[in-house]
Amino acid sequence: MEKIIKTALASFGMSGQVFxxxxxxxxxxxxxxxxxxxxxxxSAKNYPEATIVRSYDEIIxxxxxxxxIVNTPDTYHYEMTMKALEAGKHVVVEKPFTKTTEEAARLIQLAKENNRILTVYQNRRLDSDFLTVKSLLEAGALGRLVEFESHFDRYRNFIREGNWKETGDERTGVLFNLGSHLVDQILVLxxxxxxxxxxxxxxxxxGEVPDYFDIRLHYDxxxxxxxxxxxVKEPGPRIILHGTEGxxxxxxxxxxxxxxxxxxLPDEPDWNEEPEEWWGTLHTTVNGVEYKGKVRTIPGNFKVFYENLYEAVRHGKELLVKxxxxxxxxxxxEACIESNRQRRTIDFNPS
Structure with a gap:
């Protein structure tokens, strides 16, 4: 039997408790x-076998x-990940990965130098709606895609006093928080x-930080x-796709x-099986035949992230999230921030 991967959580806030x-x-x-x-x-209630520690040094x-697992406020991602890698640990970092591209590049290089696995918890790649859309696009169900629209809306018309997500700059608000999920999904597709x-x-x-964004990523x-x-108290469609056929x-x-x-817990039978009334509607033409009806939502499961990580650590398999x-x-x-500041479209030239 293979050795169990002994794991530490760097915090026990919402992400530690829920994800x-x-x-x-x-x-x-x-x-x-x-x-x-x-x-x-x-954490003692649900994880009585774990030792509660008061300092990060007791972990590394x-x-x-x-x-x-560096699941702390964003400001600490870089420093805490760096210390864990230097201590010879594999690391999972909560999204967003880091505050800057330069920090991300340094951590990637450090992981390579120390021969450690570094990955980011982009769990929304395992959302049911995303998996369904990915399947439709791969099947060419809409013909040539002409527009893709994705929303991640909430209704919270107050400022949560004392919450770290409510103070700072553009890198603290909704852009880096929820935008990191939506952008990651688009880059995958x-x-x-x-x-x-x-x-x-x-x-x-x-409000001090952005609580609204409208991003246009331009493709051919x-x-x-x-x-x-x-x-958004009354949400519209979560995802809207338009193509030449539907x-x-x-x-x-x-x-x-x-x-x-x-x-x-995500090991329940039929986990995340969506009721039919929430299935998406596809109206398209395939081989000259018109179709309008519901499309079953593919069930997603966040536990796949750690199943993949185990295979990567123990058997050298490819990471789900590189x-x-x-x-x-x-x-x-960062290009979004620059575009907003300059009030114009800017070319994307990744490093």
């Missing part, structure tokens, strides 16, 4: 042995810890854009439109986050 903890818990190849909680003991100085146009805004009274023959707002519209967001928040891909996401987000 990383549960998906590791159902994977027999990992064991959470240490959790950093500076003042509380919240532990020779038994093989994997560190279509690769590098030719150019970027972006508008950012802080619409909520007293079509644009990918990415939008997010904290002031259209696809999908309402409703992947339910895994809600299910995990309820305390459910750090170079997440560095490219940061480059696009």
């Amino acid at each position: 990383h903890g549960p998906t590791i818990k159902v994977n027999p190849h990992f064991q959470i042995t240490k959790i950093l909680e500076r003042t509380k003991n919240l 100085n532990d020779p038994e810890i093989e994997l560190v 279509f690769g590098d854009p030719k150019a970027v146009t972006c508008h950012l805004a802080a619409h909520r009274a007293g 023959g079509f644009n990918a439109i990415l939008k997010s707002s904290y002031l 259209s696809f519209l999908k309402w409703g967001i992947d339910q895994q986050e809600a299910m995990l928040t309820e305390g459910r 750090p170079e891909e997440s560095k490219k996401v940061i480059e696009v987000l």
Whole structure:
């Protein structure tokens, strides 16, 4: 039997409680042995076998810890990942990878120098709606794509006092938070854009950081439109695709986050199987035959991320999320900031 990957969580906030903890818990190849909680003991209820520590040094100085999950506020991603890699640990970093492209490049180089695996938790590649759209595009169900529109909207018409996501600059608000998911999905589907146009805004009274974005990633023959707002009380379609032969519209967001928040675990039978009333509508023509009807949503499962990571660590398999891909996401987000500042479309020239 292969050695279990002893794992440490660098924090136990929302991402540790909802995403990383549960998906590791159902994977027999990992064991959470240490959790950093500076003042509380919240993790003791669900992870009684793990030791709660009060400092990050207690994690990186532990020779038994093989994997560190840096799921802390964005500002700490670079420094904490660097320390873990230097200590010889494999690392999972929460999105966004880093604050800057330069930081991402340094971490990638450090991982190579230390022969360690570095990956970023771009879990929305495992959303049901994204997997369904990817399948439709690969099948050519819409003909030649002419427009792609994706939304990640919320309704939160107040400022959460004392929350780190509500203070700072463009790299703290919704652009780096939710935009990192949408941009990553588009890069997976279509690769590098030719150019970027972006508008950012802080619409909520007293807001310091962007709570709205409208991004246009320009490709040959079509644009990918990415939008997010904290002031959407009545959401429209989550995804809209138009092509030369048809259209696809999908309402409703992947339910895994809600299910995990309820305390459910992603090893349930029929996990994330979406009710038929939420399936997307496809209206298209295939080989001269018109079709209009529902398309079953492909169930996604976040636990695939750690299944892949185990295979990469123990058997050298290809990573689901390569750090170079997440560095490219940061480059696009930085292009968005520059486009918004200059109020114009700018060419995208990745490093």
